[in-house]
Amino acid sequence: MGFRQSTATLAMGRHTVLLLLLAFLTLREVIPVPLALRALSNLHRSASFTSRPAVPTKYTVHYLQQKVDHFGFTTDKTFKQRYLLADEHWKKDDGSILFYTGNEGDIVWFCNNTGFMWDVAEELKAMLVFAEHRYYGESLPFGNNSFKDSRYLNYLTSEQALADFAVLIKYLKRTIPGAKNQPVIALGGSYGGMLAAWFRMKYPHMVVGALAASAPIWHFGNLVPCGVFMKIVTEDFRKSGPNCSETIHDSWGAITRLARTGSGLHWLSEALHLCTPLRNSQDVQHLKGWISETWINLAMVDYPYESNFLQPLPAWPIKVVCKYLNNPSLSDAQLLQNIFQALNIYYNYSGQARCLNISETTTSNLGTQGWSYQACTEMVMPFCTNGIDDMFEPRSWNFREYSDDCFKQWGVRPRPAWITTVYGGRNISSHSNIVFSNGELDPWSGGGVTKDITDTLVAITIPEGAHHLDLRARNAFDPTTVLLARSLEVRHMKQWIRDFYASQRKKH
């Protein structure tokens, strides 16, 4: 396991997470769009870096003509869905098919960064399939126009994506000799994990089981408290160093006080080495949002080994950051100087950055646009903070404001009750063969399934795990708990495969 492979998968965490986070960030910001765009400009850079994995992944690229609308017949328009195949270890006799249910990004990216599937392919005699999610990567139903108009975006839903997966699996079984009578297992992380779980729920005839890693399927409606996410972020910082979360908690007031005067704004801009000086209270709000995002990202990628993200990061980065945030009894200025040191770990571990950039960019990224739309339609995840259970400034969940922002941006209104109506909310016990894995460090675990529901709907928790650590490639610094999690996951998958072949034999 080379170092670069690790960094590659590390970046995936942020990628996925950032997109899932748009819902939250949208809310936190006075002007929601620019922050999203800025986030993605980072993303863009990281993507190009980390799509070169250390261990070359050997796959072939394919395209399947899919209906743009599986649920309506007025349009017969089709588009090309991209998917990747790797069959080096596949056995036609008693093998299996591991099917990655692509989420909100380029599928090559996911393919190169889901080391777990590559690591277990031989043991499961598995063909690997990575299916790109419509409206991401190259799978654009209306080409460059896909995001131009809400009419073009109308087919960007989880239901359409699941239907694409079903059609693709049926096609693969029909066309690849030997694939027909093989068990297929869905795998995915984050939103991709939700899709894997939902795919097993809605299309159990297509997959014998699903591994849903870090899938916050309950971060909808009022299934979990809206503050759970930021509470876990806070807990990560609280546990990583004395006074760490308290220091951050106090920093917001310090910023507010310093920003009251022109000279304070100037001082803040200098102290934080910002590329563009702060001019007004709106800039200060952006600064706070940008800093919050940094802590959130650190919580999600708090991995146990050194890694390269937007900037290189040390192992257990929060611990390193917290070394600078151990004394809350300081003046506002001293506090902010320490905050800068902490931010500098995240943004300038390599020492190359001349300044820290919180400015908005107009760079566009399909992934982010797509997720922004999804967050404004189906994927309504309520977030809030109260400054008591968490280290952030209090902010309530304001659906009306959220909905108005969505309408301004996309011309659509979110339907917050829909996901639980269609996918069952907490009432999913009649399904089977889904493993829900969650890292306890991962803020998304708050919306995940962390207790067994039945014998075949099982939860695996990884105490030292951040966002879908288990899907990443093996690493010498993996904690024992993630090794255990992966071996449990393999055990479940093997059981599903055995059950499948046993029932096949019964039929004949």
Place this chain on the structure above:
Amino acid sequence: MGFRQSTATLAMGRHTVLLLLLAFLTLREVIPVPLALRALSNLHRSASFTSRPAVPTKYTVHYLQQKVDHFGFTTDKTFKQRYLLADEHWKKDDGSILFYTGNEGDIVWFCNNTGFMWDVAEELKAMLVFAEHRYYGESLPFGNNSFKDSRYLNYLTSEQALADFAVLIKYLKRTIPGAKNQPVIALGGSYGGMLAAWFRMKYPHMVVGALAASAPIWHFGNLVPCGVFMKIVTEDFRKSGPNCSETIHDSWGAITRLARTGSGLHWLSEALHLCTPLRNSQDVQHLKGWISETWINLAMVDYPYESNFLQPLPAWPIKVVCKYLNNPSLSDAQLLQNIFQALNIYYNYSGQARCLNISETTTSNLGTQGWSYQACTEMVMPFCTNGIDDMFEPRSWNFREYSDDCFKQWGVRPRPAWITTVYGGRNISSHSNIVFSNGELDPWSGGGVTKDITDTLVAITIPEGAHHLDLRARNAFDPTTVLLARSLEVRHMKQWIRDFYASQRKKH
């Protein structure tokens, strides 16, 4: 149980069946639309007759604002879905909710004609809910324009209908005090039975089980031979009298021979007492289609007691019809005179008809229009005959022709592979709590589930049953097998209800 109640439910059989049959009729006819329209003009009459049940059913009428498009966000348009409630026997403590998944017709019609639900309401302490299917009855998403344009019809799919049901159940649970913690069971017959089964498959969090009566969920793709339907129709006639099916088999050639000359056409028109004389070979094709439809309808409503349909019918009507069709060794003219006697049983049992009407009408009926569209999009049921295993003229399944007809009529192309992709085809064993009931006399049983799949996916067959006889009200002439079927169905439903309350108790 009064006589009129029985006749009311009898009519439902034809109603449902006729619509399901459009797929077939479309194929058989050179010009598909008119026959459909004719069928529906009959329907229209029968509907107004049989919507007056003998035992007044006490229900209240309600409307729920539903999204026109559950699967897209461009339109936020809503429409009013009608549903009926009856809670006379409902118990809030340990009761249940029986939810009729409305099919292709007016829901008042189904409500008044699903006597089984009314008969078991007290025993199951059940609230009855009858939900109207979108695009039928009063639940028209675009009012009078609903069928004017394929763009308006775009939201007429089984998936949208199931989503309506889910939203409705969620709404009822939220708004009716005492309903929240009650088990809901889906029930339906024919297409409504398919919807009940699919609803349990796709929304198991909404219903604890489903009773799918005479639901041909496998009459799609190549899951069953395309000839199975007409083979069962033929078998019904074969068993109902000596030489009966042979006589019908021979009648087609006799018609062809007689129709070769102008005088033969004239004689045929007179002998069959047709209201409008036959003019050409196209008329003769229509005649054959109309006669075929008569035999099909008789097979579906071959109920064990006297009943009133389009015209009054005797008990076991095929037996009565077959009395006229017991001698195949006759001249063509004699044979056709006997065919007339047989048709006359079906169309003129009351002796009131002056002539038999096979002419096309331009009368419109929403139900038929809707089903015609559904048959041209999702509900592609292949039908064929070979004249060897069945008593009809040979006709192969020609998908291209079918598709072209659909395109001409609605501007859409059917997607024959979709239903099995989305609902699983034969691979449904991972689901649970569905009772599939089928009458062995019912031609639709050929596409139904007639063998247990698992312990909780069970098949009940009723040897003396025609189309969903079990959903009809109790009748003194019910054969023992249907009584047994109903009691088994109740036993399953009680088990689901018990399991639900047991798991509720465990939670608390």
